[in-house]
Amino acid sequence: MTDYLAAAMAMLGPAQNRYADPAAWDRLHAELDIRLPTDYQTLVDAYAPIQLNGHLYLHHPATERWNLGQNIRDTVRAWSEVPWDDLDPDEDPRLLFRLTELSFGTRNGLWPIASTDRGETIFLVAASAMTLWLLVEDGEGGWAQYDMSFAEWLYRYLIGEDMAGPNTSAFYPGPVQLRRLPMTVGERPEPWSGPDRGM
Numbered sequence: 001m002t003d004y005l006a007a008a009m010a011m012l013g014p015a016q017n018r019y020a021d022p023a024a025w026d027r028l029h030a031e032l033d034i035r036l037p038t039d040y041q042t043l044v045d046a047y048a049p050i051q052l053n054g055h056l057y058l059h060h061p062a063t064e065r066w067n068l069g070q071n072i073r074d075t076v077r078a079w080s081e082v083p084w085d086d087l088d089p090d091e092d093p094r095l096l097f098r099l100t101e102l103s104f105g106t107r108n109g110l111w112p113i114a115s116t117d118r119g120e121t122i123f124l125v126a127a128s129a130m131t132l133w134l135l136v137e138d139g140e141g142g143w144a145q146y147d148m149s150f151a152e153w154l155y156r157y158l159i160g161e162d163m164a165g166p167n168t169s170a171f172y173p174g175p176v177q178l179r180r181l182p183m184t185v186g187e188r189p190e191p192w193s194g195p196d197r198g199m
Contacts, residue, residue, distance in 0.1 A: 002152075004039075004148075004154075004155045007151075008043065010197075011176050011195070011197050012178065013192075013193075013195050016046060017046055019045070019063050020046075024060075027061070027069075028068065028069045031069060032072070033107065036111075037132055037150055039149050039150055040149075040150040043150070043151065047178065051181060052176060052177070053170060054117075054170075054177060055116040055118055056157065057114065057116065066181050072112055075112035080103070080105070084102055097145050110123035110125055111123060111126055119139020119140070122153070123136070133146065134153055136163065136165065137164075142165045144162075144165035144168075174197075174199065176193070176194035176197070177193055178193070179191045
């Protein structure tokens with residue numbers, strides 16, 4: 001069985017752990033009243049704040065800029081303001097995925113944990129610690145369900161599978177391109193490449 005966390009990190013290269021801070025995660029979990037998955041925390045600590053392959057953004061709970069907690073709060077607020085009662089049945093995530101309710105940032109709701117510059121939002125569905133799964137909205141009202149860990153989702157995203165619904169792959173051959181996000185106004189993004197992956 002594939003260790004997707006190890007496989008994803010092998011493509012991204014050595015962990016940087018620039019902002020790893022267990023206390024920042026403890027504060028975030030206490031504020032959110034949920035625990036984010038361990039594989040997700042490991043990837044965020046290892047690389048974030050980061051942009052991967054020119055599209056996918058990961059924020060970090062210990063930084064002032066690109067702060068994960070602030071990003072979650074802002075995204076939850078925006079999605080909570082969407083009117084959900086006028087959706088076509090084929091666009092309503094409640095009907096598509098048999099959700100008893102559609103809420104954001106609640107105990108049984110959707111938690112935005114990553115996003116892309118293509119408008120995609122990756123949500124953790126945290127209704128039960130035993131059955132974590134992901135929903136991805138493609139930026140145009142389409143939804144897709146992924147019954148897998150974030151590490152597996154990221155691995156499949158990086159190898160070019162459709163991970164935000166049909167025809168949504170963002171594959172780039174060669175090493176994964178990483179860009180450290182600027183932490184001050186005067187700082188420039190810092191790009192580098194992961195190791196060769198034979199793709």
